[in-house]
Amino acid sequence: MKYLLSVMAFLFAVAGFSQSKISGYITNSNNEKLAGVLVHIEENNAETTTDANGFYQFTTLPKGTNKLIFFLSGYEILNKTVTHLEADAVVNVTLNEKEQHLEEVIVSTFFNKIQAQNVMKVEHAKVSELKENGATSLIDGLTTIAGVSQISTGTSIGKPVIRGLSGNRVLVYSQGIRVENQQFGEEHGLGVNSAGVESVEVIKGPASLLYGSDALGGVIYLNPEKYASYQEKETSFEQQYFSNTQGTATTFGFKASPSNFKFLIRGNYTSHADYKVPSGERIINTRFIENDLKMGIGYANTKMATDFRYNFNQLDLGLPEEDLENSGFRNPMFPKQDVANHALSLNQKVYFKNSKIEGDFGYTLNNRKELEEADEIALSMKLQTASYNVKYFLPKFIRLEAIVGIQGIDQTNTNFGEELLIPDANVKDFGTFLTTNYAWNSNVLQAGIRYDNRKISTQTHGIEGEEGYFEAIDKQFDSFNASVGYKTDLSESINSRLNIASGFRAPNLSELTSNGVHEGSNRYEIGDSSLKNEQNFQVDLNLEYKSQHFEIFVNGFYNHINNYIYITPTGAEIDGNDVYNYIQNNASLFGGEAGIHFHPHPFDWLHFTSSFENVTGKQGDNNLPLIPANQWKNNIRTEFTLKDWLQKGYASVFFNYTFAQNNFSTFETKTNDYLLVNLAIGGKIKIGKNYLNASVNGNNLLNKTYVNHLSRLKTDGIYNIGRNIIGTISFDL
Structure with a gap:
């Protein structure tokens, strides 16, 4: 515990309080302003969307190099890199039309790439989409993802199964930390409610390199x-x-x-x-x-x-x-x-x-x-x-x-x-x-x-x-x-x-x-x-x-x-x-x-x-x-x-x-x-x-x-x- 406190104190100690921002306008090839464009910063997973005038703005950004990713359904995904950010920057971009499905940034893998750039195939779904598919609970929604099932006890208890492996062989992470709730028992449920959960990601296969023991499945x-x-x-x-x-x-x-x-x-x-x-x-x-x-x-x-x-x-x-x-x-x-x-x-x-x-x-x-x-x-x-x-x-x-x-x-x-x-x-x-x-x-x-x-x-x-x-x-x-x-x-x-x-x-x-x-x-x-x-x-x-x-x-x-x-x-x-x-x-x-x-x-x-x-x-x-x-x-x-x-x-x-x-x-x-x-x-x-x-x-x-x-x-x-x-x-x- 002393070790944890020392590491945490170090992380806070090196933090400063200066600010800089990136802003700009997003248009299409006809110079029309695009509203609802999702703009993502890869370094800290910050996101915003453009307003009715195609304007976006980030006011708190990581120091140094920042990679911006621009998404809008029907347009090509665009990447922009802003190097050595020390002061305010203006980044205006033009998106080219192309039928493209919106891709989410994968958080569960350490490099936080969008799926098209990710080496591992990670299944991603928003909780709102799972509800549209008729999910009655979080674990019930997970079973709509190919390769995921559940060991159930009625409607109240469900344990995830990934490609036939379950129990302690499947790790569940919530809020960035592992869920530990005596999951060795078949009748011990997940213990996480879908309220306040934005999306789910499923890594199918051994993820021990990322998360250690118990990520076998x-x-x-x-x-x-x-x-x-x-x-x-x-x-x-x-x-x-x-x-x-x-x-x-x-x-x-x-x-x-x-x-x-x-x-x-x-x-x-x-x-x-x-x-x-x-x-x-x-x-x-x-x-x-x-x-x-x-x-x-x-x-x-x-x-x-x-x-x-x-x-x-x-x-x-x-x-x-x-x-x-x-x-x-x-x-x-x-x-x-x-x-x-x-x-x-x-x-x-x-x-x-x-x-x-x-x-x-x-x-x-x-x-x-x-x-x-x-x-x-x-x-x-x-x-x-x-x-x-x-x-x-x-x-x-x-x-x-x-x-x-x-x-x-x-x-x-x-x-x-x-x-x-x-x-x-x-x-x-x-x-x-x-x-x-x-x-x-x-x-x-x-x-x-x-x-x-x-x-x-x-x-x-x-x-x-x-x-x-x-x-x-x-x-x-x-x-x-x-x-x-x-x-x-x-x-x-x-x-x-x-x-x-x-x-x-x-x-x-x-x-x-x-x-x-x-x-x-x-x-x-x-x-x-x-x-x-x-x-x-x-x-x-x-x-x-x-x-x-x-x-x-x-x-x-x-x-x-x-x-x-x-x-x-x-x-x-x-x-x-x-x-x-x-x-x-x-x-x-x-x-x-x-x-x-x-x-x-x-x-x-x-x-x-x-x-x-x-x-x-x-x-x-x-x-x-x-x-x-x-x-x-x-x-x-x-x-x-x-x-x-x-x-x-x-x-x-x-x-x-x-x-x-x-x-x-x-x-x-x-x-x-x-x-x-x-x-x-x-x-x-x-x-x-x-x-x-x-x-x-x-x-x-x-x-x-x-x-x-x-x-x-x-x-x-x-x-x-x-x-x-x-x-x-x-x-x-």
Whole structure:
């Protein structure tokens, strides 16, 4: 902790308070002023848009060289570099017309390039777009991205799965710091609300070079909402209603940037009753209540940028069990989970003439309780995590960019309940890395190397030979990893990406120490303290063709994992519970995604998208558990404007077909295929001088009876949710 404070003090100490600005006008080839052009500064991820006169302005800029990127749909993307910025600069630009989809800057990769310039294929989606696709929650929205699925427990708990890997193999980042909420349990949810999240990015494949242990399967990066534009303020309100669960979600936010200081606050209250299956039966105790608060304050000038964020999330959610008698309507019954998450983060940037230092510092407190009765706290765990991630961006040498950095966490788990899933423990991570990016013509080469060390120490608990006994362990895990990626344009319309990377994951506390009944999984689990690192090697190939009215992509991957850790039944029983052991063997996963996007001329208002995703997981001749079934997703979308009273109108019909899962593990069963039909319609409605955003989504319109292969309620014969109509209104006050 002293080390963290010293680094933070250094970053603040070198910051100054001088100012300079860049401003200008943006026109087209006919010298017409262009409004709504998005202008992005690569060095600090600042953004603004041009006003009705095509004017833009940045008042607080990093010292030295700044790269500006200009975006507007229907025009070519333009890059401008302003060198040695010491005083005010005027940059007027002209954009040439060309059908071009707006590309977002990718934040989750260290070099922060737009996707066209990025070596890694990173999926990016705005949360508003996920809601348009009918997402009922953040994790539900993530599953609309090809290659992403979820392990679900009803509608309240969802855990992300990337290309067949889940749990501790997938890292989730929010506010620039890792989400740590005892994610080893299948019934432990994400604990992040979509309110106040601007967009999501998904890295599919080992990201250990970027983020260290636990990024073996990939990273989900949640970008917090941006502050208001300079000297602007915004007040917004959103209300949602869900017919199936008679649920409501209310969100209110305010943000302002009166000067170099900027701040925001956003609160959300969500409440759902038990969900209803197509037969009309409600699944008792799948209800939940969620409270979420996000706050932020930032400051920026020429030499520094500071962003401090706080998020409080509380979940009160029921756990469905057999023979429960219904009581009440909306408040969760026993047994239930009471989970509170506190997350504080600080992002600090310091700019030099031709380089910069960036640090992310975080503290999270996860307080997880499971209650059997009102006065009986069966499980209570407090997980405290301090984290740091400091990167130095070296001066650019011709076309070569390089970053060196250190990362780490200091984590403590403490038990307070009658039952223990894992013992009291301390985990310390330390990693150091070097990554480089070299670009020439239409080619980009990126390579890096990293070393990590993880220390795990636990305390003895219980009586040897009895349930609940945990032997103290003191172990270290080390790993070197490397990656190399190459992106090139094979022609004006075709580009390709090839990435080869290694990754690793140290075994978690549950895998090392378990000795007892895991109520959430209904089995007696036994860990193995001799488990080794999981070490993988993955090859990922991406091909894309883009023309003015047609796009196609193909992604393929092969992932070999040495010492893959999994749980398997032994055939024995203890106190009526089946016994499962954690073991490890080599495994392989392979598959990919392919899709098209067609919007024919002259019907530019019409869009057709279709994608197919596949993953196969093998351990020798056996199938790995929790592998999602193949999916084929189709969407027909129209976009329209009705005079001046409806702007940005849209209507979409989704046909999502999930194939039967015949490749199941030894303790799973076959899952049948099913087709879901969804509908979405919405737009901006003009009321007086103001606009109201309104949408209606219909999920599972045909009220299809089905069960997803990754549903934890499948073994109890419980189906997934039936027809659900979602109404949403939002507006600025």
